[in-house]
Amino acid sequence: MVMAGDWDHSRAVDLVNKCVSREMRPGIPLPGDSVDLVNTGLIDLMGWVGILTAIEDETGIQTFGNLWPEGQSQSIGSLVAEIVRFKIARKCEFVGARTPEPANSNIGISLVGWGHAVGSLRIGATAIQAECNLAAGTISERAGIESVARVDGNESELTLAQHATEIALQTANLDPEKEDLLVVTSATHLGFPSLAATLHIRLLLREPCCALDVGGACVGVIYALATAKALLLATRQNVALVVASEVNSRRFLSPSVPGEFRGLFGDGACAFVLARSDSVKGDENLRLGDFIWGCDGTSSAALRLSLHETGTVEVQFKGEQLAKAAALHLGRILEGLETLAGSPRTSVDYFAIHEPNPRLVQVISQNSQIPMDKIAQVCKSFGNLGSATCGVGLSKALSKTRASRTAEHRPLIFVAAVGPGLLWGGTYLH
Amino acid sequence: MGAGYCVIGLEQTSPDSFCSTRPLPPKAFAWREPFPFKRGDSIYFEPVPTVAKRPHIEDQQCNGLQPTDRSLGEAELVECLRKAEFSSTLEYLFECQPQSSSGGGRAVWVNPQEAKRSICGCEYDNIRFRLFPERDGFNLRAKLALASGERLDSIPIVDREWCRFAGSLVQRIKRSDPLPLAERFMNRSVANKLCATLKRFARIGLPRPRGDQQCWLMQDSLFPQPNSFWLDEI
Numbered sequence: 328m329v330m331a332g333d334w335d336h337s338r339a340v341d342l343v344n345k346c347v348s349r350e351m352r353p354g355i356p357l358p359g360d361s362v363d364l365v366n367t368g369l370i371d372l373m374g375w376v377g378i379l380t381a382i383e384d385e386t387g388i389q390t391f392g393n394l395w396p397e398g399q400s401q402s403i404g405s406l407v408a409e410i411v412r413f414k415i416a417r418k419c420e421f422v423g424a425r426t427p428e429p430a431n432s433n434i435g436i437s438l439v440g441w442g443h444a445v446g447s448l449r450i451g452a453t454a455i456q457a458e459c460n461l462a463a464g465t466i467s468e469r470a471g472i473e474s475v476a477r478v479d480g481n482e483s484e485l486t487l488a489q490h491a492t493e494i495a496l497q498t499a500n501l502d503p504e505k506e507d508l509l510v511v512t513s514a515t516h517l518g519f520p521s522l523a524a525t526l527h528i529r530l531l532l533r534e535p536c537c538a539l540d541v542g543g544a545c546v547g548v549i550y551a552l553a554t555a556k557a558l559l560l561a562t563r564q565n566v567a568l569v570v571a572s573e574v575n576s577r578r579f580l581s582p583s584v585p586g587e588f589r590g591l592f593g594d595g596a597c598a599f600v601l602a603r604s605d606s607v608k609g610d611e612n613l614r615l616g617d618f619i620w621g622c623d624g625t626s627s628a629a630l631r632l633s634l635h636e637t638g639t640v641e642v643q644f645k646g647e648q649l650a651k652a653a654a655l656h657l658g659r660i661l662e663g664l665e666t667l668a669g670s671p672r673t674s675v676d677y678f679a680i681h682e683p684n685p686r687l688v689q690v691i692s693q694n695s696q697i698p699m700d701k702i703a704q705v706c707k708s709f710g711n712l713g714s715a716t717c718g719v720g721l722s723k724a725l726s727k728t729r730a731s732r733t734a735e736h737r738p739l740i741f742v743a744a745v746g747p748g749l750l751w752g753g754t755y756l757h
Numbered sequence: 758m759g760a761g762y763c764v765i766g767l768e769q770t771s772p773d774s775f776c777s778t779r780p781l782p783p784k785a786f787a788w789r790e791p792f793p794f795k796r797g798d799s800i801y802f803e804p805v806p807t808v809a810k811r812p813h814i815e816d817q818q819c820n821g822l823q824p825t826d827r828s829l830g831e832a833e834l835v836e837c838l839r840k841a842e843f844s845s846t847l848e849y850l851f852e853c854q855p856q857s858s859s860g861g862g863r864a865v866w867v868n869p870q871e872a873k874r875s876i877c878g879c880e881y882d883n884i885r886f887r888l889f890p891e892r893d894g895f896n897l898r899a900k901l902a903l904a905s906g907e908r909l910d911s912i913p914i915v916d917r918e919w920c921r922f923a924g925s926l927v928q929r930i931k932r933s934d935p936l937p938l939a940e941r942f943m944n945r946s947v948a949n950k951l952c953a954t955l956k957r958f959a960r961i962g963l964p965r966p967r968g969d970q971q972c973w974l975m976q977d978s979l980f981p982q983p984n985s986f987w988l989d990e991i
Contacts, residue, residue, distance in 0.1 A: 349858075349859070349862075350858075350862065352969070365892075372891065372896060373862075373864055373913075373973055374862075376862065376864070376889055376896060376898065376911065377858055377862025377863070377864065378862075379889065380862055380863050380911060381862060390937060392887065392889045392890070398892070489883075502941075502944065502945075503885075504885075520906065525906055528902050528906055528907070528908045529882055529883055529902045529906075530883065530902075531883050531884075531885045531900045531902055531908065534863075534910070
């Protein structure tokens with residue numbers, strides 16, 4: 328795709344000639360500029376639509392077909408004229424075309440849409456304990472989980488992701504066809520086409536919209552946000568969709584997975600719409616800040632998951648060691664974010680953190696001196712949602728602060744997560 | 758597609774299966790006005806010997822259509838259609854590989870020599886509509902995400918009820934340039950209604966081959982069918 332600003336008359340002529348000749352029968356020369364292609368029978372209506380969509384793809388003028396003036400000649404000359412006219416008159420409405428970097432660039436990335444979805448079933452702690460052959464109180468008292476969200480037979484990573492995305496797009500008041508990038512993370516969707524490709528198809532995104540998957544397990548959504556932000560800035564495209572979706576209940580169904588591990592997890596997804604924005608103009612949308620991340624190999628043996636040859640999941644889970652490492656690193660991430668954001672944690676409005684279980688959240692709250700009411704407490708009702716946990720927390724925080732948000736007062740939100748590795752990462756929104 | 762009604766019906770072949778049959782008037786491919794039947798009506802006809810040309814193997818000439826006193830509702834009709842030709846993948850729709858336009862367009866076609874039939878049902882998970890302006894109105898097309906995880910990117914909708922619905926929608930929008938607004942309504946309100954149901958089902962058909970030996974896929978029926986009350990939301 329070329330930049331919107333690059334279209335002059337000769338370039339438009341080249342493009343139109345290319346698109347028209349593709350649709351004409353082989354061996355037939357291109358007609359003159361003013362010859363009506365459809366009326367003269369050189370192409371049929373199917374071919375005309377093919378020309379319009381090819382021009383849309385090449386120029387990024389998404390509504391080119393819609394804008395075709397009724398009664399106007401369907402000729403090469405009029406196609407060229409429309410491309411040039413559109414460029415002059417409505418350059419700012421090019422969708423998918425790259426925006427030229429302005430002088431003294433001060434471009435930021437805003438979070439303009441968000442949403443989340445969890446499995447439609449709620450399984451109470453008592454039922455989980457019975458199902459996982461755990462002693463009474465293991466899930467309800469020791470972990471502090473009241474219930475977990477699980478998918479029913481009709482739900483999957485794909486449907487949860489789709490649902491969360493539709494909510495996010497609605498919040499952003501955007502159509503799926505505006506998206507330029509789709510960055511997806513999931514630890515439980517195994518196989519190809521990947522979840523990004525599958526979701527791209529399901530959402531009917533434009534073909535030139537990039538679809539890619541990133542890893543990170545429980546830190547995945549932070550890595551996905553970082554990837555999307557970097558790509559938006561590097562490619563100078565405009566809108567990105569970031570999605571995390573996990574269906575742990577199916578992945579951990581195998582009897583080889585320890586019950587005290589399996590019982591902690593729920594199924595859910597979150598989605599965010601990121602958009603380039605000129606930070607000179609004030610608006611109420613939160614800007615995505617910088618990132619910190621790392622990998623501490625000393626705790627890598629605390630949690631290992633692998634696929635056995637038979638396809639079953641094998642888990643090595645040292646709960647106490649993992650909990651200590653997680654609490655330690657989440658505390659460190661918060662310290663790092665204070666420096667990065669230039670604000671103490673006391674001025675932070677919400678904390679969207681990874682929540683392995685409610686008891687650990689309490690420990691982190693006490694150790695890090697964060698009031699519990701500033702944490703979404705996702706896992707208490709839904710369980711540990713893997714990569715979607717801190718994303719669902721962020722989605723809830725954004726909804727909660729939406730009404731009170733103004734261009735002058737935008738809340739500060741810290742996002743932090745840890746995952747197997749031990750991978751860790753954090754960012755902030757303001 | 759010529760003028761008139763191209764009628765495709767179902768013939769019960771066992772208690773639990775149906776096959777498509779396309780009753781044709783003696784010397785044409787379509788029935789002219791006045792055509793007294795509506796979707797779901799049960800009809801009777803006396804077949805006459807017919808040489809059906811591939812891929813339109815469902816063709817069956819007859820001397821006329823007779824009404825019966827039976828008519829199926831939408832839910833019952835879709836149930837029957839699911840028990841007729843049905844595919845969960847693009848390739849099995851016509852039992853041959855659909856081809857993309859070499860010109861880069863998004864519509865797909867099959868070779869009539871390879872296609873084993875001219876009509877098949879499938880389930881879809883998502884839909885987006887496009888309304889392309891044409892000299893006499895507009896060309897209604899759709900992108901379909903199939904339940905198989907594949908997608909059809911630009912398929913013309915020839916379903917009579919959907920074309921009429923879109924036509925009524927465009928007429929209701931009192932603007933000189935109604936199509937963008939109509940398209941937005943179709944994609945935000947109407948598509949959401951379709952995706953919210955579990956009755957999502959489409960019948961994909963093939964037109965008669967022309968000289969280029971390409972049969973471009975088209976959407977013959979789209980379920981749920983449109984409801985004129987939806988237009989009141991405008």
